[in-house]
Amino acid sequence: MIAAFRPARPFPKALGAAIVGGLLLAGGAVVVAQLERAERGVAPIDSSANFEVGGVEVDVSGPNADAARNAGWRLAQxxxxxxLWARANGQPATAAPGLPDSTLDAIVAGIEVEDEHITPRRYVARLGVLFDRARAGQLLGNNGGVRRSAPMLVIPVMWSGGTGQSFETRTEWQRAWARFRSGGSPIDYIRPVGNGADPLLLNASQVGRPGRxxxxxxxxxxxxxxMVMPVVRLTRSFPGGPVIGQFYALHGPDAKLVGAFRLFAPSSDGLAKMLDDGVRRxxxxxxxxxxxxxxxxDASLTIEEDVADDLMAGSMAEDVMTDTSIAAPPxxxxxxxxxPDATAAAAAEQTIxxxxxxxSASTSSLALGGVSMIRVTYAGDPTAFRAALQTRLNVRAVNVEQAGGPPRPAPIPLPPPPAAGIPPR
Known part of the structure; x- marks a missing residue:
């Protein structure tokens, strides 16, 4: 009976080993791909509904552990x-008006425990207090309003072991900025998640590129x-040992230094706390x-060419412009x-x-190595613009379309390749 279940032709061991090895390799590739996707991207905390005050240290005693903890939380509030009042009004904390505990209970949205030590009669902790923006704003001077900056793109760069990383991989510095509650900050931060095209566009090398x-x-x-570029350079004495962090606050396309400072962590376990303190500072x-x-x-980030200067330079004859086209609706x-690269994209935008x-001319969709879309506002007849574009554009134009309104014009013909020995215009 046992022999009846044996196959007539034995299964080749070499083929079986190859199939098993292929399945293991394929499975390993899937696991690696999943890990790579999982190691990119840290979603920032949504802090639009709350004000946060972190790093509040308390040290209180009580008849028991629960009473000491409640007293510590009251003191933290x-x-x-x-x-919070001092930060919103630009005055010292000693000038802030006192509020009863019942009012504080109504405006406090939560307590965040950063670090705590509890004994039978003592409570020592470092806490973060979240205030409801709508309720606390009514009690703050000027309705809690603070001067806000323009929207700032955040590119956090961490140097460790001689390697600089931003969104290429998930770093502790990126995690610290994702944990930061920016609701009470005067800076309007735009914090990318770090997925999709972020690792390609917002890498550590981008910080050193001055091209506009x-x-x-x-x-x-x-x-x-x-944009702002917060940079930290970590120096470790030995694996798991003390960590020294040198922090730099950079701003603008030229990476101008706003300020710098140094923090210390006694071991790798205190790295997260040191980075959180660095973000706040x-x-x-x-x-x-x-x-x-x-x-x-920077004014160079929003340059708009003056039409009158172009006309005075003689561009009207070259661009086949007329007085009626200038007065036409845009x-x-x-x-x-x-x-094919960033240089070609910048050259095309500048030429237009x-x-x-x-x-105005701005790149609405950037595709390096492919076809990018440039949105143009033109005061005149689109036919004149297409004619001028054929005579000027040094990179190959694919198509010109009018957004909305009349039917789309036909694609402009591609210019013939220049003759040998004759440079293109």
């Missing part, structure tokens, strides 16, 4: 309220007007710079351009801006 063309495209894609540096007028967006055009009658 009182301290945090004074700090790619910066304008990035800011337009993320809905920002300016960097935010304070940016806030001080904003109040001092030193955090203004047209919104979409130009599709081949952009140089055409007379163009009031």
């Amino acid at each position: 009182r301290k945090a309220w004074k700090l 063309g790619q910066w304008r495209a990035l800011l337009d894609q993320y809905g920002a007007a300016d 960097i935010d304070a540096l940016y806030g001080d710079a904003l109040r001092g007028g030193g955090l203004q967006p 047209s919104i055009l979409s130009v599709q351009v081949d952009t 801006r140089s055409i007379g009658g163009v009031t």
